[in-house]
Amino acid sequence: MVYENPDGVMIGLEIHVQLNKLATKLFCGCSTDYHTSEPNTHVCPVCMGLPGCLPVLNKRAVEYAIRIGLALNCEIVEQTQFHRKNYYYPDLPKGFQTTQYDYPIVSDGRVVIEGEDGEHVVRIRRAHMEEDPGRLMHMGSIDRSRGTLIDYNRSGMALIEIVSEPDMRSPREARRFLDKLRNILEYLDVFDSTLEGSMRVDANISIGGGDRTEVKNISSHKGAERALLYEIMRQKNIKRRGEEVVMETRHFDEARGVTISMRTKEEEHDYRYFPEPDLVPMRVGSWVDGILETLPELPDARRSRFISDYGMVDTHAKALTSVIRVADFYEEVASQVDPAAAAVWVSDVLKGELNYRDLTIASFTVEDMVKIIELVVSGKITEKGAVEIIRSILDEGGSPMDIVKEKGLLKVEGDVVDQAVEEVLKENPEALEDYFAGKEKSLNFLVGQVMKKTRGRADARSVREMMLEEIDKNYR
Amino acid sequence: MLDGLSDIRIKIGSSSAEDVVAFYLERIEKSDINAFTCIAEDAIDQAKKVDSLDIEGPLAGVPIAIKDNISTKGLSTTCSSAILEGYVPPYDAHVIERLRKAGAVIIGKSNMDEFGMGTSTETSIYGPTLNPWDTERVAGGSSGGSAAAVAAGQVPVSLGSDTGGSVRCPAAFCGAVGLKPTYGAVSRYGLVSYANSLEQIGPLANRVEDVAALMDVIGTYDNRDSTCVKHDTGYTDALQDDVEGLKIGVPAEYFGEGIDDNVQKLVWDAIGKFEDMGAEYTKVSMPNTPYALAAYYIIAMSEASSNLARFDGTRYGTRSEGENWHMMVSKTRQEKFGAEVKRRILLGTYALSAGYHDKYYLKALKVRTLVKQDFERALGDVDVLMAPTMPTPAFKIGEKMDDPLSLYLSDINTVPINLAGVPSISVPCGFSEGLPVGLQVIGNYFDEATILKAANTFEKNTDHHTKLAGAVV
Secondary structure (H helix, E strand, O other), rough: OOOOOOOOOOEEEEEEEEEEEEEEOOOOOOEEOOOOEEEOOOOOOOOOOOOOOOOOOOOOHHHHHHHHHHHHHEOOOOOOOOOOEEOOOOOOOEEEEEEEOOOEEEEEEEEEEEOOOOEEEEEEEEEEEEOOOEEEEEOOOOOEEEEEEOOOOOOOOOEEEEEOOOOOOOOHHHHHHHHHHHHHHHHOOOOOOOOOOOEEEEEEEEEEOOOEEEEEEEEOHHHHHHHHHHHHHHHHHHHHHOOOOEEEEEEEEEEEEEEEEEEEEHHHOOOOEEEEOOOOOEEEEHHHHHHHHHOOOOOHHEEEEEHHHHHOHHHHHHHHOOHHHHHHHHHHOOOOOOHHHHHHHHHHHHHHHHOOOOOOOOOHHHHHHHHHHHHHHHOOOOOOHEEEEHHHHHHOOOOOOHHHHHHHHOOOOHHHHHHHHHHHHHOHHHHHHHHHHOOOOHHHHHHHHHHHHHOOOOHHHHHHHHHHHHHHHOOO | OOHHHHHHHHHHHHOHHHHHHHHHHHHHHOOOOOEEEOOOOOOOHHHOOOOOOOHOOOOOOEEEEEEEEOOOEEEEOOOOOOHHEEEEEEEOOOOHHHHHHHOOOOEEEOOOOOOOOOOOOOOOOOOEEOOOOEEEEEEEOOOOHHHHHHHHHOOEEEEEOOOOOOOOOHHHHHHHEEEEEEOOOOOOOEEEEOOOOOOOEEEEEHHHHHHHHHHHOOOOOOOOOOOOOOOOOOOOOOOOOOOOOOOEEEHHHHHOOOHHHHHHOOOHHHHHHHHHHHEEEEEEOOOOOOHHHHHHHHHHHHHHHHHHHHOOOOOOOOOOOOOHHHHHHHHHHHHHHHHHHHHHHHHHHHHHOOOOHHHHHHHHHHHHHHHHHHHHHHHHHEEEEEOOOOOOOOEEEEOOOOOHHHHHEEEEOOHHHHHOOOOOEEEEEEEEOOEEEEEEEEEEOOHHHHHHHHHHHHHHHOOHHHHHOOOOO
């Protein structure tokens, strides 16, 4: 099947990723661990832009950027070069942003996503390093504010801006690209996606080969999909009226789910880029081989390994490897119990229960998962009982053994089941006759009656077998 | 003859740092040449500390003036601009850390052209610094206060900064010694940027050996300035009294149109003196010199337009009132920057703008490369280059203020050195109608040793530095 892309949608994304796993900021020694601190406590003369201060490039940040470039299959530049992007804004202490211009740290890469019609390649144009500005906090709403406060804790945090080619053909593909990108970056251990503002997205979109618009202020992957769906509808309406889409920058109003015009092309800034004289080029070409050696296993590779190492099916492998914490969770569980059972329980059951509750794998412990699987495999509890334990832990907490005791989930002894089978057959001669007459369904009824008698603690499959045995022995 | 560091060390030894600093403070107090923008209230305390702790640093108890664009913790740093009025840095520049460690007493901040933009110290918000030899004349700039304070005996040594001649020009005009080190020899950490690819902090004094002593202290490697380079720092050790066999190159382009006849004669006399002392000279050609001035101003202004963007009234200094942030910034910059600063910001913004960037900024960078090649070629054949520092002696206050172009032209012999990044020292080589004239000795990258040796030998065998300016009280 080939995706037709009926509206000729072309989407390109620009993603700002904060390298918040670095210990220090991009150009000074200030700590990056400010998220729970008072405003303006993680600052120094450099990130405050005081007169006379000079930047010193964080070598580790460059290594992170190269790591990202390699994971996105990019070319790595021979030496670093930074530029100044000049504009005035109160959150920008120097009156310019130190960024990269014509020599981005990495370029020309690709990421494979699950597209509308199977595997789909999204090309990466470039990814460059830059510093984050500070953060403005308006007292009151933005248009009716008594004043604005500036927090420079964020100022100077290392960002990498990843720019894709306009290769996505639907909002869904855009969202999948973003998910995949986040998953890769988490595998690389360069950023923590749970921290506020760690990933910010701008989207460029056009339909039918027309002019594109840029949508800013998208704060989530879901938001990106919604903003793009709205923008496609808006652009289609314009064309339906016989008008042309204007090239402009638009703002996504998350609450209302609409995009609003910010400025047209003519109003674009002239940033007067020029090379930053305070930073000398850093030769990094020779670092690449070393970084490549330390590059961790990435989602696609891990998926293949799960299939070969654990003998699982591809759907399980994919579900278990896309998010690094899930994959790590699985491997820890699989090292203690049967890997095949672990694949089913983690991928099919636990993930489903977590998704239903909008929780992440962090809400469940490896220890509990191992215990539950052990109980099932040893025949002490039924599969149904195991599911009940998982739900109970997620909803009310507690340990598997306590829940087993509390809810009486231990499987009943064999002779109790034997007795129940005998009783049911005696009590339901008509159903037995129906069965002899060829009605397979009545066997199910009889099994159901046994389950009822044992209050569900018997294993349905073995009850069925015992029932057939008993019929062969005493009723033929 | 004014006291040098060796004299001061003896005086401190026989009395105290406190007495010595008090003596200089009194001289500053009595003078009216307007060399300082502020005096450190704790100067005497600093001296007392040296006395009581018996600090033995190479500059222990020595009072020093610091150009007002070098950050001094707890001491106002205004760049002689209204926009930084009231700004007190919370940190010390690298050179200040080094000076304090060496026991120097930061006596005050010296006057300058606003943000270093000028050749006469006339664009200062505090008014011009007067030339100690003739108070109707300018002290030169932009480090005019640093040079005048030294020449008037108000401090034995000072620090200036040199973006396009700002140490050498006032040194020449005031009859002092001033060194512009190789780009990367002295950390710029804490120096308020005007044109950061061109400038260096440099020492001024009345003797070459004192300039070398200061370089020993401030010229150490600092990893907070990425353009700072690790290099040998034995500046004082280089001071032999010997120029036997020294090869001097004399670039014809530095003696061209606009260079005063008396200045040319005094510089040639100096070169003759070097010959007498055993050096030899050849004429060299530096064909790209005529383009250097234009390239310099485009690059300096472009960088300045970006470097000065941070002065928006938001975080420090003064601000004007405005109904919103944009108006506040606009009015602050309109009202608090002087005319010359605004002129350079506007021209620099223009030169970097889309459509003009390649025509001006990029072209200027290409010229810069050619100028650099001129120096590399010339200094491949000779040890040092010699030329007049300034085309004329000090001009009258107000004489060039209405004609920025003629003021820019007076930088013609100093700016190529900054474009190339090589070191250069200006030493007194005589007087023209009672006004000092400077000889510029230019060396190869990180070869301050050779120009210090040449300048020192010249000084030891001449008596220009022994004459006292009229303003010495």
